[in-house]
Amino acid sequence: MTTNTSRMKWVILVALSIATVPLLAHAAGEAVPIDRQKWSFAGFFGRFDQNQLQRGFQVYKDACAQCHGVSRLAFRNLAQKGGPVFNEDAVKGLAATYQVNDGPNDDGKMFKRPGRLSDRIPAPYANEQEARATHNGAYPPDLTLITKARGIEYHGSLFAHPFHIVKDMASGYQEAGADYLYALLTGYVAAPKDFKLADGMQYNKAFPGHQIAMPPPLIEGNIKFQDGTPATVDQMARDVTAFLHWAGDPKHDERKGMGLLVLLYLLITAVLLYFAKKRIWASAH
Ligand code: HEC
Numbered sequence: 169m170t171t172n173t174s175r176m177k178w179v180i181l182v183a184l185s186i187a188t189v190p191l192l193a194h195a196a197g198e199a200v201p202i203d204r205q206k207w208s209f210a211g212f213f214g215r216f217d218q219n220q221l222q223r224g225f226q227v228y229k230d231a232c233a234q235c236h237g238v239s240r241l242a243f244r245n246l247a248q249k250g251g252p253v254f255n256e257d258a259v260k261g262l263a264a265t266y267q268v269n270d271g272p273n274d275d276g277k278m279f280k281r282p283g284r285l286s287d288r289i290p291a292p293y294a295n296e297q298e299a300r301a302t303h304n305g306a307y308p309p310d311l312t313l314i315t316k317a318r319g320i321e322y323h324g325s326l327f328a329h330p331f332h333i334v335k336d337m338a339s340g341y342q343e344a345g346a347d348y349l350y351a352l353l354t355g356y357v358a359a360p361k362d363f364k365l366a367d368g369m370q371y372n373k374a375f376p377g378h379q380i381a382m383p384p385p386l387i388e389g390n391i392k393f394q395d396g397t398p399a400t401v402d403q404m405a406r407d408v409t410a411f412l413h414w415a416g417d418p419k420h421d422e423r424k425g426m427g428l429l430v431l432l433y434l435l436i437t438a439v440l441l442y443f444a445k446k447r448i449w450a451s452a453h
Contacts, residue, residue: 201323202351202374204343205406209413212340212428215421216414221252223393224411227404231385232311235303237291238415240312244285250421251414259285266290304368306381315345315413346413348374353405356384 208217225246228238243263247256254262263283268290271278283290291310293299300307309317322329335341351374359371359378369379386408391399414420 200374200376202320202347204320204347205350207343207346207410207413209410209420210341210343212424214424216250216410218251218253219395219397220407220410221414222254223395223397223403224407224409224414225252225254226393227386227391227408228311228411230391231404232408234292235299235308235382236311237289237293238312238412239288239291239310241415241418242286242288243283245418247285248418251418252411256285263287303381308382311412311415313416315343315349315409316416317345318348319344320348320351343413345416346409349409349412350405352380353386353409354402 208214208220243259246252246254246262247259263285266283266287266289267280268283268287269278270281273279293302296307322332324332352372355372355374356370357373359365363371363378365371365379369381370383371378372380386401386404388399388401391404393399397403417423
């Protein structure tokens with residue numbers, strides 16, 4: 169009896185210490201818990217909201233493009249179905265305001281010319297070194313694939329983790345990168361009193377380690393949306409996040425639509441096969 173209870177005590181102790189591992193990692197200044205947001209593009213039936221993508225591009229262009237490129241996107245993508253679907257002539261006009269590298273010409277020289285629809289959107293810096301030199305050694309990464317490159321960590325108990333994973337699979341959760349980006353953009357708060365911030369660094373509650381070299385990029389009142397939506401920091405963060413999520417997955421809507429069609433096709437085939445099987449086997453005995 170006594171050995172049984174003492175064994176139980178050990179089991180409980182070990183269980184508790186395993187369950188608190190994620191909490192300890194948090195205390196050590198690793199990735200912090202991040203809230204999930206509601207996105208129009210979430211889940212199996214989710215689709216991008218075209219107006220939101222248009223606003224998001226405006227935020228990117230006015231508030232991020234001076235430091236970050238989206239260089240895997242071409243101008244023509246901005247006019248394509250499933251994206252912001254800007255008017256093609258407007259995008260042509262926009263492309264022409266950029267100078268892009270081309271060449272070599274007949275004399276073997278590289279040259280610059282106004283952008284065209286087929287060009288990739290030029291990044292603000294020629295290379296990583298130039299970007300770092302401008303930002304005190306910090307590197308503003310290209311944002312085309314940023315929501316794929318970031319995620320959020322699980323912070324609940326270890327025992328609930330497998331259920332959490334299954335739930336995410338069943339609901340088709342793929343928006344962890346977007347949730348992180350939104351949290352980062354809205355995560356600038358005053359540093360706690362005992363926190364030592366290095367020179368030129370900002371405190372951000374979502375950034376791992378909390379010190380980030382990026383100044384708060386979204387400031388209320390700096391942008392006026394063409395569709396009249398109030399440009400609060402929260403709204404701008406949501407819109408630019410949606411835009412960057414689309415930038416990393418421009419075929420998202422088409423892909424999800426095709427997935428549903430395939431499921432429907434398989435369902436119909438399954439029903440037909442069932443009746444075919446019944447017919448074939450009906451005469452067997
Ligand atoms: C003045 C320049 C500047 C502007 C404007 C700017 N950023 Fe940054 N950004 C940086 C720098 C520098 C870093 C690198 C930070 C670091 O490593 O500490 C960075 C890092 C990032 C990161 C990476 C964070 C991570 O998890 O590693 C993201 C995402 C990001 N910026 C998004 C944006 C978005 C979205 C906007 C526009 C709303 C924007 N930035 C505007 C300079 C800028």
